[in-house]
Amino acid sequence: MMKWLVVLSALVAFSECIRIPLIRGKTARESLQEKGLWEEYREKYPYSPMVKFEQSGTQSMTNDADLSYYGVISIGNPPQSFSVIFDTGSSNLWVPSVYCNSQACQNHRKYNPQQSSTFKWGQGPLSIQYGTGSMTGQLAYDTVNVGGISVPNQEFGMSRTEAPFLAHMQADGILGLAFQSIASANVLPVFDNMIQQNLVSQSLFSVYLSSNSQQGSEVLFGEIDASHYTGAITWIPLTSATYWQIKMDSVTINGQTVACAGGCQAIIDTGTSLIVGPTNDINNMNSWVGASANQYGQTTVNCQNIQNMPEVTFTLNGHAFTVPASAYVSQYYGSCHTGFGQGGSSQLWxxxxxxIREYYAIFNTQDQHIGLAKSV
Incomplete structure (x- = not known):
């Protein structure tokens, strides 16, 4: 997953919409590689991308060791600023707090409830499991400001403990954008609260992710920005209003089905940097594109061969979406890697x-559809 982040701007020209520009920060992987700690962390905290979709009494999320886009929000009065990942694969908002002594809290901004005139204690604790660890904390209420729109009485988590890996992340916390049905402690998600308080003109938000560290990535609440895509929007119904889950018919390369034979389920997840699938299917895809994998599942290809590598087509509810090699191969530290990650035995993708960098994504909560259009 190389996921998202940003310096926040104020409310823009649209009436009743929230536009949050996103910028790409240094990933946890890059930070660890610079320090020579990447392989050690991969072995100590193995990548478990499917853990966020395992249902239990506690809402779980994942950290794929490669988050990379963030946005700035504020909490409290006067406002305290935090960078957060806008994550369609989870539903809770949480940030570090002054009650946290974990290493990850020492190098991130921490929320101090004593400095906010609108703070109120919530009911009970919060515990969220990640693929590389977990966070625990306490629920609270305060005013949350996103892109210049104030959301009063928003319930969120104040962390008390955080997994060591989070110390290497650029973002301070996470703002979940999935449905309340999977929120830990049944917390009302931030966007749902915006809708209930009539703070957005439409019950949808849209996401544009730029490529190659370019600026311009953004989350837009309440509106669709036609300048970010070309052609028609394809609307796909959700199969489950929990995560943003849809039906995938197949994955093909050169007209041959290489994965998801007979159909499967897929999640559109801004909080995951990679395309993740069942291990056997991912291994088959990597074999088809000429990639080899190491013991951590990281795949390598010849950087000189990218232009000759095939496109990969994902057919979603009868509509084909093609991803070229220039999009699914990334280069760092002198080597090239595919963006296909192993998800174990789970059939969920x-x-x-x-x-998402290839397709502008629109998340419609009212109609429970996802819209996809070719990004520009």
């Missing part, structure tokens, strides 16, 4: 940022 995650279409993360590798996919």
């Amino acid at each position: 995650i279409l993360g940022d590798v996919f």
Whole structure:
């Protein structure tokens, strides 16, 4: 997953919409590689991307060790600013707090309830499981400001403990954009609260992710920005209003079905950098594109061969969406890697940022559809 982040701007020209520009920060992987700690962390905290979709009494999320886009929000009065990942694969908002002594809290901004005149204690604790660890904390209420729109009485989590891996992340916390049905402690998500308080003109939000570290990535609440896509929007109904889950018919390369034979389920997840699928299917895809994998599942290809590598087509509810090699191969530290990650035995797929960078994504909560259009 190489996921998202940004310096926040104020409310823009649209009436009753929230536009949050996103910028790409240094990923946790890049930070660890610079320090020579990447392989150690991969072995100590193995990548478990499917853990966020395992249903239990506690809402779980994943951290794929490669988050990379963030946005700035504020909490409280006067406002305290935090960078957060806008994650369609989870439903809770949480940030570090002054009650946290974990290493990850020492190098991130921490929320101090004593400095906010609108703070109120919530009911009970919060615990969220990640693919590389977990966070625990306490629920609270305060005013949350996103892109210049104030959301009063928003329930959120104040972390008390955080997994060591989070110390290497650029973002301070996470703002979940999935449905309340999977929120820990049944917390009303931020966007749902915006809708209930009539703070947005439409019950949808849209996401544009730029490529190659370019600026311009954004989350737009309440509106669709036609300048970010070309052609028609394809609307796909949700199969489950929990995560943003849809039906995938197949994955093909050169006209041959290489994965998801007979159909499967897929999640459109801004909080995951990679395209993740069952291990056997991912291995088959990597074999078809000429990639080899190491013991951590990281795949390598010849950087000189990218232009000759095939496109990969994902057919979603009868509509084909093609991802070229220039989009699914990334280069860092002198080597090239595919953006296909192993998800174990689970048949659920995650279409993360590798996919979303190619297709402008619109998340309609009222109609329970996802719209996809070719990004420009």
